[in-house]
Ligand SMILES: Nc1ncnc2c1ncn2[C@@H]1O[C@H](COP(=O)(O)OP(=O)(O)O)[C@@H](O)[C@H]1O
């Protein structure tokens with residue numbers, strides 16, 4: 287359904303993504319891991335055409351999406367919703383309106399300026415927020431919410447677009463372990479229940495192992511691993527992260543698993 291063939295992105299002399307190729311047969315839950323600067327964000331941004339590739343092709347259902355222009359390009363961008371580490375909400379606007387902004391490229395500028403939303407859109411936004419467990423936050427300003435709640439609003443905004451693909455760029459990097467788990471659980475559930483393809487950049491190994499069906503490891507712009515979480519051994523991880531023998535898994539952990547251990551201990555005592 288999707289394949290990247292020899293995709294390269296250069297910024298001047300620097301090659302951010304270097305002849306990357308991979309194929310997705312079905313809408314899985316894909317993790318992309320690698321240390322900072324490996325090219326993870328650039329790869330996601332090329333998929334949704336926020337960044338232009340220098341060469342190569344990306345086929346979605348047989349069509350090269352790297353060549354799309356104008357209305358076709360915008361339609362494609364509507365199909366792949368993006369979730370960012372910093373949530374990118376409008377802080378002073380209420381939560382429901384933030385969610386409805388997911389429909390932005392389908393609405394007139396005037397209606398948006400005056401914040402006029404059809405009843406059906408409002409109902410839908412509240413339903414999506416309800417699904418994510420935060421419907422009661424709908425009238426509040428986005429900035430009044432915790433980080434974990436704000437990221438769920440961002441996920442709701444993405445769902446409002448009814449996208450085929452969700453691209454999440456380190457969605458839990460700014461969250462504490464408990465909220466990280468809530469947000470990852472929400473993304474996984476959306477994948478399982480809706481059958482949407484999720485591609486999620488993660489800088490931590492434990493999260494990738496726990497949530498993803500398939501993990502792609504990047505180093506210096508290249509894919510150096512592509513396999514199942516089970517194949518992602520400590521030795522393989524050391525290679526992806528370019529660490530020496532002192533490499534410790536804890537250094538790349540969000541400690542979601544340790545959080546579970548802490549819960550287990552609490553339950554026992
Ligand atoms: N807009 C840009 N201009 C110049 N260099 C960039 C730009 N975006 C990314 N890079 C460079 O490309 C490389 C890969 O960056 P990035 O994709 O952000 O990696 P990651 O998300 O894995 O941390 C880095 O060396 C980064 O400095």
Ligand SMILES: [Mg+2]
Nearest residue numbers: 326327328455
């Ligand atoms: Mg990045």
